[in-house]
Structure formats: structure tokens, C-alpha cells
Amino acid sequence: MALATTSNYAGKAAGFYISAALRQANSMEYLTMIENIKYKSNIQKMAAASMIKDASCDFTEAGTLTMTEAVLTPKNLQINTDLCKKTLLDSWEAAQMRAGAGAPPPASFDDYVVSYLGEVIANGTEASIWTGNDATAGEFTGFVGGGVGHLVTDATVVDVANDGGAGTAFTTTNIITNLTATVAAIPTAVYTKEDLHIYMSPKSYRLYISKISELGYVNAYSMNGDYDAVFEGIKLAVCNGMKDDVLVAAERSNLFFGTDLLSDSTRIDLIDMAFTGSDNMRVVARYSGGTQVGIGADVVLTS
Numbered sequence: 001m002a003l004a005t006t007s008n009y010a011g012k013a014a015g016f017y018i019s020a021a022l023r024q025a026n027s028m029e030y031l032t033m034i035e036n037i038k039y040k041s042n043i044q045k046m047a048a049a050s051m052i053k054d055a056s057c058d059f060t061e062a063g064t065l066t067m068t069e070a071v072l073t074p075k076n077l078q079i080n081t082d083l084c085k086k087t088l089l090d091s092w093e094a095a096q097m098r099a100g101a102g103a104p105p106p107a108s109f110d111d112y113v114v115s116y117l118g119e120v121i122a123n124g125t126e127a128s129i130w131t132g133n134d135a136t137a138g139e140f141t142g143f144v145g146g147g148v149g150h151l152v153t154d155a156t157v158v159d160v161a162n163d164g165g166a167g168t169a170f171t172t173t174n175i176i177t178n179l180t181a182t183v184a185a186i187p188t189a190v191y192t193k194e195d196l197h198i199y200m201s202p203k204s205y206r207l208y209i210s211k212i213s214e215l216g217y218v219n220a221y222s223m224n225g226d227y228d229a230v231f232e233g234i235k236l237a238v239c240n241g242m243k244d245d246v247l248v249a250a251e252r253s254n255l256f257f258g259t260d261l262l263s264d265s266t267r268i269d270l271i272d273m274a275f276t277g278s279d280n281m282r283v284v285a286r287y288s289g290g291t292q293v294g295i296g297a298d299v300v301l302t303s
Helices: 027-029 085-090 105-132 175-185 202-213 261-267
Strands: 030-033 041-049 066-073 077-084 158-159 196-200 234-238 247-251 254-256 267-271 280-293 299-303
Touching: 027 105, 027 234, 027 254, 066 280, 077 085, 077 105, 105 267, 105 280, 158 175, 175 196, 175 202, 175 247, 175 299, 202 234, 234 280, 261 280
Parallel strands: 030 254, 158 299, 196 234
Antiparallel strands: 041 066, 077 280, 196 247, 247 299, 254 280, 267 280
């Protein structure tokens, strides 16, 4: 029995449910999505060298075109749990359940469970995108997870030392310094790309807003209106699951999230197990997710 209740039931319920706030999977807005991956997908990378030469009347082959690939392998995940109807009957749901033995929970509860577990999936996906570890149950490897993230293990990624040393917490004192160092390290060919973003956590963004407020820039940026979050002209991607005290500068087209079908993460089935003689409602969800970086040398990681 996976459902536990703590109730002061006295005969009448308020008629609604609440739960602690969860992260929204907003990182999806700033990543390139690849769907229909049953097992794995190869991200093709092409590099040209010395291709352009002075023209001549003859066909003279020159230069090289090299193709490599990065493999994106989504991990299959699931939610399986039982909700005992007897537990609900003992709680304040009793007044809303239909009369009769084995009556199912009220529709409002079903709707809430589906909605809430959808948020749980989104929360887990958002966290894994940045800090997940495939070796941990319920997670897939993310971009900056401790020691195992794709950007951490890729030796071609441009590494920038956190001001004050590795692991130093971002503060209003050093956030601008770290952002400036990140921008300075962006490769020239990437710097002018339209989909270039600096990825940061809500905590880091809060520190940035505090600092520019302290400097008197907030009103100048019309932050109460249609404010576009930028630093030195580069768009800021504030990702709920991003690791604190870390910055990533990359093109959206260079960071990938892969899955079989994106809507799988919103499909949650409630199955009444009464036909088996059980007094449970079974909750089932199955989905997949994974990340990969395309060209590591085009990414800056400040940590």
C-alpha cells in the first residue's frame, strides 16, 4: 500500500487537494528535442578542414570532411504504485465516495492524482536533465551532474574556473564576475549565434537580479514590463533543474533531449484492480528520457 494519509477528518472535506510546489520542466524550452527514439539515436557531427581553395580549370580535390557522432540513449523510467481504497474510506474521502463495497475514489481525487504525478514526472525529468546520474534509480545522465555529466566528462568543453575556486558559492559579489568570465570564454564562432544562451539556476538568476538592482539597472531594463533576461546581449535561460553555482553557455541546437514520445510523460493510467479481488487502484506511468551534447568545444562550463 503506497498511499498514506494524515487526516483530521470530521465528516466533511474542504473539497480540494494541495501539494508542495514542484519544478516545472522548463529546460525543454531551451533544448533541441529528438523524439521517436526506441533505443538510441546517433547525433551526426561534421567537420570540414581546408575545403576552400583558389579556383582552377581542373577538378582538384582538396580538404577533408570528417564525420563523427554522439550517441543519445534515453533511459526507460516508470511509476508503479497502488492506492488502497480502504485507506481512502478511513480518511475524509469517505463522504465523497459512492456507496457500496469496492467503490472507486471520487473523480476529483483521480484527477488530482494524475495531475500531481504528472508534475512528479516533470520534476524528475527537469532534475535529471542537468544533475542526473544514469547509475541512480529513476534518473538519466544529465549535463552537469556531479562528475558524470556529459559536459563534465567531455574533455573538449571549454572549462572556466569559478571565481574564488571550484565549488565556491555564487553571491551578489561574484555573480557578475562569473558571468563575465563565461562570456569571455565563448568561442568566437559561437558568440554571434541566434540560439546562444547562458544556462543558470533560479538561485543564480536571483543573485543576478539582486546585483543589477543594487547597481540601479532594474528600472532601466523595464523589468516590470516585457523584460528579456540577458547579460551583455546574450539570452539567459533560467532552468529550474540547473545546478546552483554553475553556468553553461551553449547553443540550443547543441544540447539535446531525447525520448520515445514526449507525451508518454503525461500519460498516467489509473486501473481499478477490483476484477482481481484487490481493493487497490493501480497507478501506472512509463516514459523515457536522456540528454547529450553535440560539439563539446562549442560549450562553456563555469563551475
